Amino acid sequence: MLIAGRYRLRDTIGRGAMGEVWRAFDETLGRPVAVKLLLPHDSDPAAPSRFRLEAQTAGSLSHPHVVAVLDFGEHEDRLFLVMELVDGGSLADQLAVSGPLPAEHVTHIAAQAALGLVAAHRQGIVHRDIKPANLLLGADGTLKIGDFGIARFLDDSGAALTATGQIVGTSLYLAPERALGRTAGPASDVYSLGCVLYQLLTGRPPFQADSALAVLHQHLDAAPVPPRRLGADLPPAFESYLLGLLAKEPESRPTADEVADWFGRGAWRGTREPLPSEHQHRGRPDRPHVTSSRAAAPASSLSAPTAHSDRAFAPVAGTEWQTSVHRSATRRARLPFLRRSRLVAVLGGAGVFTVALLVGMVWFSPGTGSARGPQTHPSASTSPATPSPSASYETASSPPAQLAEQKPERAPEAEPGPKKAGRPGKHKH
Incomplete structure (x- = not known):
């Protein structure tokens, strides 16, 4: 024809x-x-x-x-x-023939698909039907996004000519906000891409059930099983970031631009770091937060997230994996406080002990009146008028009655002097 x-x-x-x-x-x-x-x-x-x-x-x-x-x-x-x-078939065809794909192969697909979404989103276009059948492969392995049949412009008040309340798209890859009937946005395409990548790694979509309605409920309420538990061979950083693409809240997911950058520069090879406590307010204490580690960087050299790398992205709360991340972050957040509290307690106790020791030494020193016996030194009655430091402390700290009792304690004795020789005449009678 x-x-x-x-x-x-x-x-x-x-x-x-x-x-x-x-x-x-x-x-x-x-x-x-x-x-x-x-x-x-x-x-x-x-x-x-x-x-x-x-x-x-x-x-x-x-x-x-x-x-x-x-x-x-x-x-x-x-x-x-x-x-x-595009004569290389679709990802759906490749899955049917070869099953799950190696992690490195999937990263190339992820980077290319994200770049295609970036181009659409910058033009104000949301695809709304990202799935394996609509991701086509050229003979040289280049990926291309096709079938914009249900795409919509972000400023299209008519929702791309669909009936009010009608959900368009494929339920296996539908973002939670769309399952609630909300308007699709760029984050909806990112979620769908996450579902596709999950299937490429594990051989199955993140959620599946006997009916489309049951699948929609899982998108809303269930947490996806971490791919490595299903036998996928991929680094922890890759798994954590992938689960971040499947976050329930749109604002908790990375943008397509960030996805393309993260996969394109090889950050997926790194080791996942626990979620910092200051990022746990983002919808789920789970977001598996992924750090911006370079391809060859060891785990010890991982740095803080950069502007285009690792935003606090992760699965919904309630999973064992997410709960462990939350508890670990809580312990890390409390540890400095506990250390400071213990240090203050030790220093305070040492200070009180030191003060008590000094007071006891001064109070019971030989120079105080409360602990010494009667003075027998011959200079007691001839000491100069200026009091010694110990005497002034005693005077300031002893009550008046005690001072009155102490004064007559021992009367001063006259100093023995040389006997005068008597005159011979006076003693003769």
């Missing part, structure tokens, strides 16, 4: 809710392309408008990690969208 006189359709390579995608060839420019044809939607009159919106949304983006839109038109009452052909 020839579309618009130049695009020759060959075989179908995908089918979604709105349309089917064909591998095609642009005979005018001589290059392979992908053509998306809108399916008949007699029961949904808004489908053509959404299809046009997809063309306008994706067409406004030009980025190596976003599928490029090349043309848009109508053929035989059917709208069509021409895009660049």
